[in-house]
Amino acid sequence: MSEIQIENREESNALEKSEKAERYWLSLDQWNNDDEFQKIAEQEFLSSPLREDAENGSQESGWARREFLKLMGASLAMTSAGCLRRPVQKIVPYNKQPEEVTFGVSNNYSSVYFDGSEGIGLLVKTREGRPIKIEGNEKHPLNKGGTSVRAQAHLLSLYDPERLRGPRQKSGASAKWEEIDDAVVKQLGKGGVVVMTGSLASPSTRALVTDFCQGFGAKHIVWEPLSYEEIREGQKASYAAPFSPDQTGVPFYRFDKAKVIVSVDADFLGTWLAPTVFTRQFSSARKNIEKMNRLVAFDSYYSLTGANADIRMRIKPSQQLDVVMGLAHEIVLKQGKSHFSGDSRVKAALEPFANVSIKLGMEPALFSQIAKDLIENKGESLVVAGGLPTMTEKAVELQVAVNFLNSVLENDGKTIEFKSAFAGLNGSMKSVLELIESMNTGSVKTIVIHKTNPIYNLPESLGFKEALKKVEMVLYTGDRVDETGRQADYVIPDNHSLETWGDIETAGGYYSLQQPTIRPLYDTRSFQLSLMTWAFMSKKGSSRLTTPETYYDYLRAFWKDEVLPKVAKGKDFEDFWETALQEGYVEVPRANSAPRVFKAESLSSVTPWSQSGYEVVLYPTVALGDGALANVSWLQELPDPVTKICWDNYVSLSLATAEKLKVKEGSLMELNMSGQTLTLPAHIHPGLHDEVLAIPVGYGRTAAGKIANNVGVNSFNLGRKKGASVVFSGMKAELKNTGKDYQLANPQGHHVLGDSKTAGRKIVVEATLAEYLKDKAANNHNHKIWSIWEGHQYNGNKWGMSIDLNACTGCNSCVVACQSENNIPVVGKKYVIQGREMHWLRIDRYFVGGPAQAEAVFQPILCQHCDNAPCETVCPVLATVHSSEGLNDMVYNRCVGTRYCSNNCPYKVRRFNWFNFNKDIEKPLHLALNPDVTVRMRGVMEKCSFCVHRIKEVKNTARLEGRNLKTDEVKVACQSSCSANAIAFGDLNNPDSEVAKAFKDDPRSYALLEEFHAAPSVRYQTKIRNNHQEKRYNDAHKKGGHA
């Protein structure tokens, strides 16, 4: 029963053969130096079939023999091959050329990805039938081409060598689907069935699970570590009828419509709800600078949103409520600008929050100003709070306060669209706590766990693991024997999302189809098909569930019956389906949301809260999120946007706290929370509240794979049960210095621009909105540069890039896009510490101002493709040369590796292959390599090529079609991944191109290190801070010019 209906995938058979892995690459594990690695290292050069035996032990005893026979046959055939490490590679053409596949030409399929919180419309680029790159779908109405870090990096999880190759029994032995199905069906007959899933954004899967549960009388429990339960609860408490029944309860936010945004620990640009979509919205509202929005962030940790805020205030979790209620107090009581002003219940609730600004330690005038901004933009403002850092014991009260404030500001129905609420975000801790109880009582006989990893993500203290042991049969659909998989009686691996059909409702009313882009690499079966099979075998459930042969059929039937009538009633289904696949989405006409009535009595639950001492804040990182994709090396090596640390989690504390506790960067700290201790390194971070201990979650996996295992510590365990919920923030804790040191991998230290070391360096140019309104080139001073050489002549194209620092949020999406596009190796923690990271595109993060109130700026740095490139003149062998189109070309096979070019590069963008990183890629990860880009060997310099292969591809197409290049036809990888639309790329010789306009007409445009006169082809546009200040800088480096 194969559910995959695509025929043109013959070549994927070849992939299945090559999947038999060799060793994982040395560099990543070397730093770990754990037993597992030692074992591998010992076997590294055992190039005999026995090595497989040694590795797999009894688990795959039949396999080694097969491999041996295969190798024997192969070695007879390959007479010229001396050893196994260099086998003869035969190129076999297609026997029957698939219709759609042309060698060397990529195919793009529209698809969608859901990471547990947001759905992103994608284009999956495949070459010769294998997915090699994931990009955003430009046509998708929400993300509009932007992608997230994880949406791109989940490509690598498809080729993860540690994925299960077939179902497993608890003993670790492989199992047959028939046996499992028989056993499961028998077990299901006993009743007491629970289906536990992560948030299901797939409407058809939701329907399918519902059908299944109905058939078996099973219970469906949804749980997600980042569940947004507090928002749903808050909505329920605040409004009489918050949503229509089929909606989830997490409203859709319109940051593009908001002129003033106040975020209280809702990291909507980084990790909260749908950051890619929100980044797109947020940045689009800053494009017209005169009318740009203002973002005020109250931050318990240094979030990406805080880093992009115009005004950022540091708080601690117990002050979140103060902020929101304080603002409400300012508006409703002090300024009396709301119809709630007369309400006595409101008055009673607000009164205790009279002097919040003093408690927060901020200027009362600024606080009032923020309140004034909000009310002046009523209907066009937005207050948001939520996410893990707000999961305090007052999480729901905070939401009620936020809802109240938004109602006061009349934002409800305008910047908050509850009619198109996010679908499927139903994760509920309450139901998990109930589940644990019922498992303990033994009433759960069978549990199916899908797309969630409760043993890892739930705090140990909740006792889920112990409770699970009391369940007769645990079925887990994970792709590996991970933390939860270890407890399962059967691990029945689900297909990877790139291998299977599916659909995602990215936000209420936006449906996208997920297309398989490769035949399943291994013996896996989709979760949906498993449920359908069991229902069919048990003869239970509706005919909708049992009739279709595959999930694909179910999906189509569902779309025909459910989606089509909503979107395009009466349209022919085949046409509709075809269009949906091609466009990547269908859209339900949007309904207007009329404002809802806020229940003033709900405010009575909101009482002041104060706490002293250190408070723990747990937060998800941009790279790892909840840690599900922790075994993807790209994500582990991705520097955190704000701390810039990779390969670890840590406890961030303020400089003052560090001084008080005599802590150095990397001191190992012991965190003590009511008896429970956690040891992790300290990271001293500017801009944190002195009583905050901020710790990222998603690390400390123990059974995710060689890459993720034992990287950092599992801070989810710090979660505390409090009443009917679990808190992840605002818990009191003690911190002790163990006196031991630990090294964190941080490719960039803390660098404050404008201190004694860096004063006067014009690197990131900023201006306040006030300055900009007076002078569009504010703070952007130019140097009078003359040269005795007239420079290169560029008669054809001259490629250039413009990066708008005012749009860039530093989200790192481009870094991963570049890594994926250009086959950039990952080097591992040890080598990051040694300064050997390979990212061609990095995002420089600087802090401005004092350590307490430091503001952050981001600057993506890539090869600047200088016209007067300093690297070109010093290469003794002409391995880096100037092209006629202004590119600084790197000729890898000419490079001898003197590294002089890197020394002479003022931007330090060149990367050297210190080791043979690419040779060590474990199969089948090599299938993710982009065939258009050479893999570089040891001893060769590399750097950004401006995606020269993409330029060539577009030029070739144009030539074949006998036409000139269209304006802005070439899209480079970083540019197309950018959800903030910060990067423009194009031909500077074409006056209509976006980049030419930015270079010529935008007064904000400047060249980095202009006075150096390398004449870069990359320019930056100044960042504008929409705060209330008149001037950004006080120093002497002002506008004007000097030679």
Place this chain on the structure above:
Amino acid sequence: MMQRSPLITGNKTLKDITDDIAAPIESMPGNGWVGLFLGAKALFVFYIITIGIVVSTGMGLLGVNHPNAWGTMIITFVFWIGIGHAGTLISAILFLFRQKWRTSVARTAEAMTVFAVMTAGLFPLMHTGRPWLDYWLFPYPNQRGPLWVNFRSPLLWDVFAVSTYATVSMVFWYIGMVPDFATIRDRAKNKIRQTVYGILSLGWRGTARDWSHYEIVYMLLAGLSTPLVLSVHTIVSFDFAVSNLPGWHTTIFPPYFVAGAIFSGFGMVVTLMTLVRIGFPTFKDYITINHMEVMNKIIMTTGLMVGYAYASEFFIAWYSGNIYERFVFVNRAFGDYGWSYWIMVCCNVLSPQIFWFKRFRRSIPVMFVVSIFVNIGMWFERFVITVTSLHADFLPSSWGSYAWSRYDSFILLGSFGMFLTLFLLYLRLFPAISIAEIKPMLHVGKEGGHQ
């Protein structure tokens, strides 16, 4: 007329001179030499193994990283190249200036030059990412289409400069030894020695014509070598000065590097000569304390010159008004690598000041210690120039420390193994003082006797 002090002491006859100088070649080595040689050789073998590991694994084993793309290999390369300079200066320039005292130390100083250049020359080849392709650095007709070297690159100039220098100094050294090889050949009491030195002496017969040709060739080669003393380290300094990096991009580098090279070279000559005097006590009559004193004066002078260069760099950095330049120099002295800067200043500028006192100038232990300091200081000078400039340049985001590894230490130590092995072999195989040239010096300082 001022009385000159004699250049050779001990009332030697011409035969004594020949016997004394030929003795190490004609006798079995003592335990001291054998011990030293085995030690040096072991270090040399260790060096070869280290290089093998680094070349076969990758440059990442060393501390070089991003942003410090150059490190120990380049630092030690410049160090050894600098050492070489004293030899050529002594043998060529002082020859042209008719400085008779040079004769006693010229041969050994030149040998030191040749070995130092050999040791140095390996580094630029090994430090590349793909050393097996190093021949691409040479412009030779090839079948790779129009591919040619980049004549704008200082590294290419370096290839020419160092290879020219190595060739000329080797030829100069060898030509100078030809009459002495003939002497050894003529004195040889066994067939092997007679044959080997017979071949080496290129059929020298000691005729007037031989001598006439020899003198002319020697003079010409001295003339050829003289500009090389200045040019080689000038061009080595171009590797740094022609680049755009603050801390490298300074016009003072050529004279500063040449002065530093002579300084370090004389430091090494003094180190080696004190050791030679201990190892071969008879040589004390030829390499007298007067010789050592003259060299110490040069060390002090050139030490002051590099001190001036250090100060001048700081002044120019301030005077330029360039914020990057200013930062690099402040950072050099007071930043993360400030310790290396102060080691350099103490060793190179302060320690030679002791030579203002004649007593110390003429004290073997003092000069030995100072010469070691000079060697250490000059290695650190190159470390300071290379690493402190690279580790923090324009964009603070890219700042990073050099990741010193044990392989860096091995490479640095091992290079001494190579040098010492060659040098110790030289002491036993070649006449360490020019027999032919030293004999005319016998009368110097004894002119008074005839009055």
